[in-house]
Amino acid sequence: MRNIQLLALGVSAAMLLAGCSAAAADDEIVVGAVYSITGSQASIDQPGYNGFKLAAKQINESGGINGKQIRVAFSDAASETTTLTNVVSELIENDGAVALGGTNDSTLALVAGPIAQAAGIPFVASGATLPTLPEQVGDSMFMACYGDDLQAEAIADYSTEELGAQTAWALVDQAYDFTTALNKFFQERFTASGGEIVLEDSYKSGDTDYSAQIARLQALKTQPDVLFVAAIPNEAGIITQQIRAAGLMQPIVSGDGYDTPLVAEVAGANSKDVYFSTHVSLESTDAVVQDFVTAYTEEYGTAPENAFAALGFDTMNLIADALKRATDDTDPAAVRDALASTQNLVAVTGTISFPEGSRKPSKAVTIMRIVDEVTTFVETIQP
Amino acid sequence: MKSFLTRKNVVLLGGIVLLVVLLGVADATLNNYYLRILQLMGIYIVLTASLNLTNGFTGDFSLGHAAFMAIGGYVSALLTMPLAARALQLADLPAWFQEFAMPFPLATVLGGLLAALVALPVGLVVLRLRGHYLAVMTLGLLIVVKSLASNWEPVTRGARGLSGLDSATTLWWAFGWAVVTVFVVWRLVHSPFGRSMIAVRDDSVAAASRGIYVFQIRLIAFIMSAFFGGVGGALLAHQLTAITPPTYSFDLTFLIVIMLVIGGSGSVTGSVIGAIIMTIVPVILRDLERRFELPGVSQIIIAAALIAFMIFRRQGLMGSREMHPSTWFMKKPATPVSVDAPQQ
Numbered sequence: 001m002r003n004i005q006l007l008a009l010g011v012s013a014a015m016l017l018a019g020c021s022a023a024a025a026d027d028e029i030v031v032g033a034v035y036s037i038t039g040s041q042a043s044i045d046q047p048g049y050n051g052f053k054l055a056a057k058q059i060n061e062s063g064g065i066n067g068k069q070i071r072v073a074f075s076d077a078a079s080e081t082t083t084l085t086n087v088v089s090e091l092i093e094n095d096g097a098v099a100l101g102g103t104n105d106s107t108l109a110l111v112a113g114p115i116a117q118a119a120g121i122p123f124v125a126s127g128a129t130l131p132t133l134p135e136q137v138g139d140s141m142f143m144a145c146y147g148d149d150l151q152a153e154a155i156a157d158y159s160t161e162e163l164g165a166q167t168a169w170a171l172v173d174q175a176y177d178f179t180t181a182l183n184k185f186f187q188e189r190f191t192a193s194g195g196e197i198v199l200e201d202s203y204k205s206g207d208t209d210y211s212a213q214i215a216r217l218q219a220l221k222t223q224p225d226v227l228f229v230a231a232i233p234n235e236a237g238i239i240t241q242q243i244r245a246a247g248l249m250q251p252i253v254s255g256d257g258y259d260t261p262l263v264a265e266v267a268g269a270n271s272k273d274v275y276f277s278t279h280v281s282l283e284s285t286d287a288v289v290q291d292f293v294t295a296y297t298e299e300y301g302t303a304p305e306n307a308f309a310a311l312g313f314d315t316m317n318l319i320a321d322a323l324k325r326a327t328d329d330t331d332p333a334a335v336r337d338a339l340a341s342t343q344n345l346v347a348v349t350g351t352i353s354f355p356e357g358s359r360k361p362s363k364a365v366t367i368m369r370i371v372d373e374v375t376t377f378v379e380t381i382q383p
Numbered sequence: 384m385k386s387f388l389t390r391k392n393v394v395l396l397g398g399i400v401l402l403v404v405l406l407g408v409a410d411a412t413l414n415n416y417y418l419r420i421l422q423l424m425g426i427y428i429v430l431t432a433s434l435n436l437t438n439g440f441t442g443d444f445s446l447g448h449a450a451f452m453a454i455g456g457y458v459s460a461l462l463t464m465p466l467a468a469r470a471l472q473l474a475d476l477p478a479w480f481q482e483f484a485m486p487f488p489l490a491t492v493l494g495g496l497l498a499a500l501v502a503l504p505v506g507l508v509v510l511r512l513r514g515h516y517l518a519v520m521t522l523g524l525l526i527v528v529k530s531l532a533s534n535w536e537p538v539t540r541g542a543r544g545l546s547g548l549d550s551a552t553t554l555w556w557a558f559g560w561a562v563v564t565v566f567v568v569w570r571l572v573h574s575p576f577g578r579s580m581i582a583v584r585d586d587s588v589a590a591a592s593r594g595i596y597v598f599q600i601r602l603i604a605f606i607m608s609a610f611f612g613g614v615g616g617a618l619l620a621h622q623l624t625a626i627t628p629p630t631y632s633f634d635l636t637f638l639i640v641i642m643l644v645i646g647g648s649g650s651v652t653g654s655v656i657g658a659i660i661m662t663i664v665p666v667i668l669r670d671l672e673r674r675f676e677l678p679g680v681s682q683i684i685i686a687a688a689l690i691a692f693m694i695f696r697r698q699g700l701m702g703s704r705e706m707h708p709s710t711w712f713m714k715k716p717a718t719p720v721s722v723d724a725p726q727q
Binding site: 037038074075076080081082083085086089090092093094107110111114115118119132136174175176177204205 | 414415416417419420423468471533534536541542543544546547550619622623624625627629630634666669672673678679682
């Protein structure tokens with residue numbers, strides 16, 4: 001009996017001690033990668049992390065930064081808030097990361113960001129598009145991607161100018177910051193350029209039957225010119241399928257939630273005339289994009305899975321560029337200042353500049369079109 | 384009159400002084416990462432020790448602990464949220480709600496109280512059942528609370544959750560609550576009331592025939608457990624500085640149940656040991672995952688270890704025995720205070 005007690009006590013003590021591990025070395029710069037390669041985020045975070053590592057590898061092969069090599073410190077955040085907070089803290093405190101990059105989800109970025117902010121470590125969110133993210137977290141938070149305001153405005157402009165739309169129907173997923181923000185900015189821009197939202201309807205992520213919303217749309221006296229759908233990838237295919245199956249053939253317009261193979265797979269022959277905004281077209285003939293696609297394919301044996309791979313790549317390059325320009329590449333505050341003054345950095349997802357006082361880049365938005373299961377590049381819109 | 388300075392009380396006081404010194408040293412020497420893990424440990428001790436009241440001592444196998452945590456978490460988050468974050472996130476709520484932010488300690492207690500208040504009507508209904516039926520009903524409670532959190536947009540912001548909370552959970556709050564929880568649970572279990580709880584667990588018919596109000600005992604244990612569950616939820620929300628529905632999932636309920644089972648349900652010190660082990664093991668395994676670049680392996684290892692545990696030491700590390708520091712310094716072996724392990 002007493003033996004068991006002592007054993008239990010001993011095991012606990014041994015575990016406490018075992019928790020301690022090693023820290024950073026001198027002739028290297030540690031950059032933390034915050035990605036969830038297991039759990040619900042895995043399908044977009046794994047490509048993101050791959051892109052991030054690829055950029056670091058390329059930088060090291062071409063001599064590193066200020067004579068130092070970059071070491072990417074990484075620990076899986078498991079798509080879960082408790083693990084995520086532990087990981088971010090570990091990368092800062094134990095690995096001595098001078099800057100962090102990662103996360104493709106705004107909610108997770110809002111959890112990870114404040115820890116970096118409190119420690120004064122700059123954090124570059126690679127794919128979290130909540131426009132208010134930098135303001136909500138503080139002056140250490142940057143975005144490598146554009147905000148939802150920019151992409152919503154781009155697709156609204158495309159609807160009015162190129163598709164000649166004057167009236168629109170809006171369907172919004174109420175469950176996400178991303179979808180509600182996309183809807184808000186789309187409507188503001190669309191009405192500001194003289195358009196009219198004839199009906200706004202909503203649903204919740206996870207719904208599978210949209211017949212009620214479609215019936216209300218069909219009951220309208222005059223049909224709207226375009227159908228705007230603010231959805232996350234999970235529902236993008238189902239909604240498209242049901243709208244087309246009901247015989248409604250107007251163009252469907254949306255944001256980067258539609259940048260998923262699910263639209264073509266689920267809607268099949270019904271995936272017609274869908275336009276959406278996203279970060280980059282990997283089929284673009286632009287040399288920067290093609291070099292990235294080639295390097296990624298060589299490194300991982302597969303073409304970049306989606307735009308998040310490119311965003312991960314750009315995130316690392318954004319940090320590297322700041323490290324090069326920083327007055328002291330070991331001082332997080334200097335790196336933060338250098339990041340804030342980023343100008344005209346050529347990146348795969350468009351040229352990145354942070355306007356004065358803003359930590360959200362103004363960059364080009366890519367418009368894509370899906371016709372009969374095939375996604376093609378339409379144009380890029382400069383803000 | 385009995386002297387206050389009994390052997391037991393001296394050991395108790397000594398233990399608390401020792402803990403305060405250790406925490407003080409930890410607070411001064413460890414970096415934020417290790418402090419974060421330690422805080423998590425304190426929170427898990429609160430949760431496991433309180434779950435023990437129902438699952439271990441009264442024999443009511445509840446899977447609803449995460450539901451009470453969610454209630455405590457959301458209530459405290461809504462009360463403490465800083466004004467700037469309020470303006471951004473809770474614009475739909477009445478004006479008076481935009482203009483105050485309650486201190487964290489008070490909000491923690493209120494979070495616990497509301498969880499307890501919810502446990503009253505819920506307990507009146509679900510405690511009519513026992514065994515598997517009760518487990519399923521409490522699981523249902525978790526689903527109800529989660530759907531409420533996901534759909535009550537103006538208040539909880541649905542799936543988006545509430546963020547931008549102060550990181551108010553310190554080492555002192557986490558372990559302060561852990562000490563309070565363990566103390567309350569210990570005193571409760573080692574009181575006539577605790578004897579009744581154990582009697583109800585072991586044979587409720589016999590207990591009833593001896594004049595014990597079985598339902599009342601079970602209800603009080605359920606409510607007490609819910610209170611500390613709510614407190615634990617509030618602490619966790621202010622450790623993560625954000626609260627979203629997926630955090631309070633089945634996984635969390637199961638994690639706490641696993642801690643209890645490993646430590647030994649029916650043993651207060653066992654639940655503390657279980658919480659400590661299940662805080663540290665995943666951290667060490669995550670470290671190994673990193674070193675050998677095998678993401679996801681730690682979950683498989685933990686699952687396999689649990690199966691092995693269930694086969695070879697079903698009653699948990701401590702069974703239903705207690706670790707008695709006051710007896711370590713005595714010559715004669717300690718006598719078991721409690722009876723057999725619960726039959727779950």
